[in-house]
Amino acid sequence: MNYRLGIDVGGTNTDAVIIDDRFNLISKIKTPTTKDVTTGIYNAIKGVLDQCGIDKKDIRFAMLGTTHCTNAIVERKKLCKVGVLRMGKPATEAIQPMVDWPSGLSGAVNGGFEITYGGYEFDGRELTRLDEEELRGIFRRFKGKIDSLAICAVFASIRSDCEYKAMEIAKQELGDLPVSLSSEIGSLGLIERENATILNAALMKVAETVTEGFIAGLKKEGVENANVYLCQNDGTVMSAEYTKRYPILTVACGPTNSIRGASFLSKKREAIVLDVGGTTSDIGVITKGFPRESSLAVDIGGARTNFRMPDLVSIGFGGGTIIREKDGEIQVGPDSVGYLLTEKAYVFGGDTLTATDIAVRLDMADIGDKSKVAFLDMGYARRVMDKIMQIVTQGIDKMKLSKDEVNLILVGGGSVLIQDRIEGISEVIRPENYDVANALGSAIAQVSGELDRIFTLDGKTREAVIEEAKNMAIGEAKKAGADPDTIEIVELEDIPLAYHPGNATRIKVKAAGELLPIQ
Amino acid sequence: MIKLGEEAIENIAIGAALLGTGGGGDPHLGKLMALQAVRKYGPVTMLDPLEIDDDMLVVPSAMMGAPSVLVEKIPNGNEFKRCFNAISRYLGKTVGATMPIEAGGINSMIPLAVAAQMGLPIIDADGMGRAFPELQMVTYHLDGITASPMVVTDEKGNMEVLETISNKWAEDLARVATITMGGSVIVNIYPMTGKQVKTSAISNILSYSEKIGAIIKKSMQTGCNPIDELLDLTKGYLLFKGKINDVLRETRAGFNFGKAVMQGVEEYKGAAFELEFQNENLIGRKDGAVMASVPDLICCVDLESSIPITTEALKYGRRVAVLGLPCDRKWRTPKGIETVGPRYFRYDIDYVPIEDRMKGVVTK
Numbered sequence: 085m086n087y088r089l090g091i092d093v094g095g096t097n098t099d100a101v102i103i104d105d106r107f108n109l110i111s112k113i114k115t116p117t118t119k120d121v122t123t124g125i126y127n128a129i130k131g132v133l134d135q136c137g138i139d140k141k142d143i144r145f146a147m148l149g150t151t152h153c154t155n156a157i158v159e160r161k162k163l164c165k166v167g168v169l170r171m172g173k174p175a176t177e178a179i180q181p182m183v184d185w186p187s188g189l190s191g192a193v194n195g196g197f198e199i200t201y202g203g204y205e206f207d208g209r210e211l212t213r214l215d216e217e218e219l220r221g222i223f224r225r226f227k228g229k230i231d232s233l234a235i236c237a238v239f240a241s242i243r244s245d246c247e248y249k250a251m252e253i254a255k256q257e258l259g260d261l262p263v264s265l266s267s268e269i270g271s272l273g274l275i276e277r278e279n280a281t282i283l284n285a286a287l288m289k290v291a292e293t294v295t296e297g298f299i300a301g302l303k304k305e306g307v308e309n310a311n312v313y314l315c316q317n318d319g320t321v322m323s324a325e326y327t328k329r330y331p332i333l334t335v336a337c338g339p340t341n342s343i344r345g346a347s348f349l350s351k352k353r354e355a356i357v358l359d360v361g362g363t364t365s366d367i368g369v370i371t372k373g374f375p376r377e378s379s380l381a382v383d384i385g386g387a388r389t390n391f392r393m394p395d396l397v398s399i400g401f402g403g404g405t406i407i408r409e410k411d412g413e414i415q416v417g418p419d420s421v422g423y424l425l426t427e428k429a430y431v432f433g434g435d436t437l438t439a440t441d442i443a444v445r446l447d448m449a450d451i452g453d454k455s456k457v458a459f460l461d462m463g464y465a466r467r468v469m470d471k472i473m474q475i476v477t478q479g480i481d482k483m484k485l486s487k488d489e490v491n492l493i494l495v496g497g498g499s500v501l502i503q504d505r506i507e508g509i510s511e512v513i514r515p516e517n518y519d520v521a522n523a524l525g526s527a528i529a530q531v532s533g534e535l536d537r538i539f540t541l542d543g544k545t546r547e548a549v550i551e552e553a554k555n556m557a558i559g560e561a562k563k564a565g566a567d568p569d570t571i572e573i574v575e576l577e578d579i580p581l582a583y584h585p586g587n588a589t590r591i592k593v594k595a596a597g598e599l600l601p602i603q
Numbered sequence: 604m605i606k607l608g609e610e611a612i613e614n615i616a617i618g619a620a621l622l623g624t625g626g627g628g629d630p631h632l633g634k635l636m637a638l639q640a641v642r643k644y645g646p647v648t649m650l651d652p653l654e655i656d657d658d659m660l661v662v663p664s665a666m667m668g669a670p671s672v673l674v675e676k677i678p679n680g681n682e683f684k685r686c687f688n689a690i691s692r693y694l695g696k697t698v699g700a701t702m703p704i705e706a707g708g709i710n711s712m713i714p715l716a717v718a719a720q721m722g723l724p725i726i727d728a729d730g731m732g733r734a735f736p737e738l739q740m741v742t743y744h745l746d747g748i749t750a751s752p753m754v755v756t757d758e759k760g761n762m763e764v765l766e767t768i769s770n771k772w773a774e775d776l777a778r779v780a781t782i783t784m785g786g787s788v789i790v791n792i793y794p795m796t797g798k799q800v801k802t803s804a805i806s807n808i809l810s811y812s813e814k815i816g817a818i819i820k821k822s823m824q825t826g827c828n829p830i831d832e833l834l835d836l837t838k839g840y841l842l843f844k845g846k847i848n849d850v851l852r853e854t855r856a857g858f859n860f861g862k863a864v865m866q867g868v869e870e871y872k873g874a875a876f877e878l879e880f881q882n883e884n885l886i887g888r889k890d891g892a893v894m895a896s897v898p899d900l901i902c903c904v905d906l907e908s909s910i911p912i913t914t915e916a917l918k919y920g921r922r923v924a925v926l927g928l929p930c931d932r933k934w935r936t937p938k939g940i941e942t943v944g945p946r947y948f949r950y951d952i953d954y955v956p957i958e959d960r961m962k963g964v965v966t967k
C-alpha cells in the first residue's frame with residue numbers, strides 16, 4: 085500500500101493527515117502552530133506518523149500548505165532585495181514602481197527600479213523597440229545590489245516575448261540570479277501585476293528555506309521515498325523546484341485547501357463552503373471541484389495585486405466571538421477571545437460570554453461544562469443565535485451568484501455553532517472529519533499544467549488551434565506528474581487579438597489530474 | 604486660494620468615486636499619478652472661479668479612451684506639457700490654469716497631476732458636477748463653448764490638433780486618433796476664458812468632492828455611518844437600502860442597458876427598487892415609481908462601509924444604500940435636459956427634479 089501525507093498550516097493549528105492511495109483517511113492530528121511555523125510542521129509530521137504506525141517508506145507523496153510566504157510579506161522578514169525592470173518607456177512613467185506600497189514593505193524589498201523600452205499596445209503591436217545595450221547597462225548597474233530580479237512589460241498578459249528576451253540578457257549579465265516574469269504571474273493591470281511579480285521575486289529566499297526545510301523534516305522522520313510538493317492557491321500542488329520559482333502562488337493556499345477538502349469529504353463539486361474558525365470564518369465557492377477565483381484586486385501586505393486568488397469572504401465570527409449587549413441591542417463581536425477560549429468562555433469557567441457558550445446553552449454543541457451556562461435566559465440565547473445566523477446568511481449571500489438555492493458544506497472546528505436551516509441554502513452538509521478538511525485538501529491535491537500563449541491561425545481553424553493548446557496543457561500536466569487517465573481541462577479562455585500580425589488569438593488553458601501513483 | 608496636498612487628493616478621489624454615479628472609471632490610477640506629481644513638484648494651488656481674471660486662458664485636461672488600456676499603458680507624464688505648449692502656440696496665448704471636465708471618476712484626478720507638474724493652478728470647477736460618457740455632455744456645451752481647438756497626444760510624442768465644426772465631430776475624430784495611438788490618450792479640450800468659466804462651469808465642485816471624501820474617510824476610520832452627514836452636505840435623499848437580488852445586462856439596438864433589482868432591508872423591508880444603468884446609474888424606481896433620474900445623481904454605496912460602488916461591482920447579494928443627489932441647476936434648463944435627460948439615454952421618462960419627486964415621499 086502507498087500513502088500520502090498532507091499538511092496544512094493555519095493561524096491556530098497545524099494539521100496533518102495520512103491517506104492511502106484510495107484516499108481513505110488513515111491518521112489525523114491537530115498540533116498548535118508555532119511562531120516559527122517550521123517547528124509546528126515537524127511536530128505534525130512526527131505526531132501523525134507516530135500515531136498510525138505505517139511503514140514510512142510507503143509514503144510516496146508529501147504535500148505542504150504553508151503560511152511562510154504570507155507571513156514573510158506581512159512581517160517584512162527574510163525578503164530579497166529586488167531589482168525592478170519595467171518595459172514600456174516612454175509610457176507609464178507617470179506612476180513609478182512601488183509608489184503606493186507601505187514604506188516598510190518597499191524599504192525591505194526595493195533594490196532599485198528602472199523603466200526602459202519594450203512592451204506592447206493593447207492589440208499586440210510593439211510599443212517601443214527593446215534596446216539591448218540599454219538593458220545590459222541597467223543589469224550592470226543592478227549587479228551586486230540585488231538578490232532577485234522582477235521584469236514587467238506593458239501588456240505582457242497579451243504578448244510576452246520581450247520579457248523573455250530581457251530575461252535572456254539578464255542571465256548573460258547577472259548569471260544565476262533568480263528572475264520573475266510578470267506574464268507568468270499576473271493578469272491585466274500593469275501596477276497590480278508588477279506588484280505581484282516584485283513580491284514573487286522578494287520571496288525567493290523564503291521559498292528556498294521552506295522547501296529545503298520540508299524535505300529535511302521528512303528525512304528526519306524517515307520519510308525518504310516521497311515526492312515533495314507545495315500547495316498552490318488554486319487547489320493544485322507544485323514541485324519543490326517549481327515552488328522556488330513561483331513562491332507567490334502559495335499565498336492563501338490554506339482557505340483553498342479547506343474548500344477542496346470540504347468538496348472531497350462531501351463529494352460535492354458545486355457548493356458553498358463555510359469554514360468556521362475561532363476568530364473568523366471564511367466563505368468560499370467550489371465549482372467543478374476547484375475554488376472559484378477572485379476577479380478583484382487583492383491586497384497582500386498593503387500592495388495591490390491581481391494574480392489569481394481564491395474568491396473568499398471573511399466574516400468576523402467564530403467560536404470565540406464575544407457577545408455583548410449595548411443599549412438593549414445584541415452585539416456579536418467582531419472581537420474574539422481567540423485561542424484563550426478554553427480559559428475565558430463561561431463553559432470553561434471563565435467570565436466572557438462567547439458564541440460557544442450560546443451554542444452550548446441551546447444544546448447545539450457539547451463543549452465544556454453545560455451547567456455553567458444554565459443561568460442564561462433561553463429567549464436571550466435564541467436572539468443571539470438569530471443575530472449570528474443573520475451575519476452568516478449575509479456572508480453566504482455575498483458569495484452566491486443568484487437567488488437559486490445551493491448546498492452549503494460546513495467545516496472547521498467552529499462549525500457546530502451553525503444552525504441547519506439557512507435562507508437560500510438547499511442543504512447543509514456536515515461531513516465526517518470536518519476538523520481536518522484543510523489537511524485533507526492538501527493531501528488530495530492534484531497537479532496541473534498551464535499554457536498561456538499567442539497562436540497564429542494562418543490556415544488553421546480556431547477549433548484546431550484550441551485543440552492544439554489543450555493538448556499542450558495536457559502534456560504539461562503529464563510532465564508535472566499527472567495520471568494521463570485523470571487529466572481534465574479545468575479552465576479555458578481565448579482572446580482574439582486584432583491588429584496582431586497574422587490573425588492571432590491568445591489562449592489560456594489549464595489541465596489538472598491526479599498525481600500518478602508510483603509503483 | 605487653497606493648497607491641495609496628498610490628503611486632499613486622497614479625499615477628492617473618494618468623492619470622485621461617489622460623484623461618478625457608478626461610472627467614470629476607477630479614480631485609483633489617476634490618484635497615484637496625482638500623488639506622485641504632488642510628491643515631486645509640491646502641492647497644487649486651487650483657485651475659486653471668482654478669484655481669476657476674465658481674460659485668463661483656462662484649458663481643461665482629461666484622459667480619453669478605454670479604461671482597460673489605461674490600466675496597462677499608463678501615461679508618461681510629459682503628455683501634459685506637450686499638450687499645453689501646443690494649445691498655447693495655436694491660440695497665441697499663455698495657459699493660466701487647468702480644470703477638470705468631469706468631477707466623477709478618473710478624470711477628476713488627471714488635472715491635479717497636470718497642475719502639479721506644470722506648476723499651474725487648478726480651477727475649483729468642472730463641466731459636469733458628476734460623470735457622463737460623452738464629450739458634449741458638459742455645461743460648457745450648453746453655453747455654446749466649443750470643444751475645439753482640441754489637442755490629442757500619446758505617450759510616444761504624437762500629437763493632433765483638431766479644429767472641428769461641431770463638438771460631435773471633435774468626439775468622432777478624437778476617437779479615431781485614440782485607437783491609432785494605442786487606445787488611451789491625454790487631451791486638452793474646451794479651452795475658454797476666465798469669464799466663461801465663471802458663467803458656464805460648475806463652481807466649487809472639487810472642494811465639494813473633497814468634503815464628500817473627507818466624510819466617507821472619517822467614517823471608515825471611526826466606523827460611524829456617514830450617510831446623514833453626506834445627505835446634509837449634498838441636500839440629497841436616501842432613496843433605498845437593499846440587497847441586490849438580480850442584475851440584468853442586455854444590448855438593445857447596439858446600446859448596453861443594465862438593471863439591478865433590489866429587495867429592501869432594514870426600514871425598507873418589503874419594498875423593491877430597480878436601478879437602471881448604462882455607464883452610469885440613470886433611473887431609480889421604488890415599487891414602480893420613479894424616485895430619481897439623470898441628470899440628478901444616483902449613487903450606490905456599500906451598506907456597511909459606505910464606499911461608493913461602480914456599476915461593474917453591482918452583483919447578487921451585495922447590500923447597498925442608494926442616494927439621490929440633486930444635479931447642478933445648469934442641467935435643469937431645456938437644453939440641459941435635452942443633452943443629458945432620460946430621453947437622451949433612451950428612457951421614456953420626463954425629467955422631474957429630485958426635490959419635486961421626493962415631495963410627499965416619507966424618507967428615513
